[in-house]
Amino acid sequence: MKFEVTILGSSSATPVFNRNPTAQLLNSNEKFYLIDCGEGTQQQLIRFGIKASKIDMVFISHLHGDHYFGLIGLLSTMHLNGRIKPFLIFAPAALKDILEIQFKYSETHLKYELEFYAIDADEPKLIYENTDLTVETIVLNHRIPCTGFRFTQKKRLRRVIVEKLEAEQIQTEYYPMLKRGLDITMPDGRVLLNEEYTIDSDAPRSYCYCSDTLADGTYEHMLNGCTTLYHEATFMDDMLERANITHHSTALQAAQIAKRNNVRNLIIGHFSSRYKSLAPLLEEARTVFPEVELAIEGETYTI
Template sequence: MKFELTILGSSSATPVFNRNPSAQLLNCNEKFYLIDCGEGTQQQLIKFGLKASKIDTIFISHLHGDHYFGLIGLISTMHLNGRIKPLYVYGPAALKDILDIQFKYSDTVLRFQLLFNPVVADEPRVIFQNQDVVVETIIMNHRIPCTGFKFSEKKRLRKVIADKLEEAGIAPEYYPLLKKGLDLTLPGGRFIKNSDYTVDSDAPKSYCYCSDTLADGSYLESLTNCTVLYHEATFLHELIERANTTHHSTALQAAEIAQEVGAGKLIIGHFSSRYKVLLPLLEEAKGKFHSTELALEGHTYSI
């Protein structure tokens, strides 16, 4: 299935010229998930030719403004543009109060259902699943309750070896059962051993989003088998003390975590506004974990 990530915002705390606060759009099998929604996310969607109307599910990591100030505007625009299908929002419980007070005073009654699901940042939990993906929280260590999110593909069906099945005269009507991994006994008693006619599918892929966190390793277990890891890298490692004080990570620490969990690829983002040029952050991370890329707004990364 299609599984790709588009960066909409890569800045920490405040927007700076050409960088917007955190937001990412994940496409899993042509279903669109928005991860965080800093101010201006709807403008970024317009800029990159992405349709807000395609987003059905939104995950908000925590209630620092650079991760959610754009949500009320995005929802209002969906309403004004005539949306009728439901919108699912996952985030800290208080987010609902913040949205509701603004709907109240603008006298807005949404034309669609906003289905709000409070997320508790106490331990990793499955908070969402459909036929394509499972989403689990990752418990971050930040100044306020904060979760990351792990998106894992559902286990795929086995691949049938069509030539061999045809040669053996096994009718295509049995393929779906074989894809599911079943051994079969056909009418008449012929036994079909699944492993003779199918092979394992590719391993399910996963995308882990580590929003804002002290890089204390407390969440490493959640990153097991991570295909692509996004990890915040607010600072260069020379500012490790600042990172510790503010409960953020350095580029080097993000790389160490990617290495430790054996991630397939690392994307770093949430860059401090002090960095006009991002190359030193990339170089610092690549020195420890080669397969690192910068989160660049408008770029799409294959998972």
């Protein structure tokens, strides 16, 4: 089952020569979820061969421009390209006003419907659910209201051992019951024990996204045991005072958070433009948590 994230932008605050403002694309079984949409996101989609038409929703963490300035352009391009299916937006309530005034003064009337769902940063909440996964907010501590997101795949049905069932001439009409974990009594009195004819599905995977935050520990309960954590690492730890003033985190803090919360893998990003080379941030994080990678634009990470 595919569960992977592609980095579209990894820079903080401003774009630099080879790094763009924050944006990511999560692919869960060919359903695509855009996470933040910094300036230039649609250019990055084109650059990496990703069709915007496949994306049906976006999750915006907060209203600093480097996390949403690319959205109006993306929505407008979808309109010009003839999109007709609805597009879902999960974001702070004020973004609705921002979009409406942009469309008002450009006299743009979208050919498709925008479904807007306001999220707040008061407490963690389930904000979206389908047959594939759930999305919950993670309340972060930034200079303005800000949330991260936890994407958790749902447990799959058990997998039937087709070869064994066919060899024993068990009709396919019984397969759905076996997949649900039931034992079955056949018309001839035979009992099919579920554990003998099925295999348990893989444990559900989860992806936690922490965009901009002071590393104060208040949100860590939402990260516990997640498969892959993306955590901002704007600065190195020698800039801790600056990180605290701006309500950001360091690479060392991100690694400590991953270690404390039994995270399997860590991706760090949202790098300050002061760093031309990102190797020192990676080295700093690995002193605490070895299973860490840099968020590199265009790279896809399996969760």
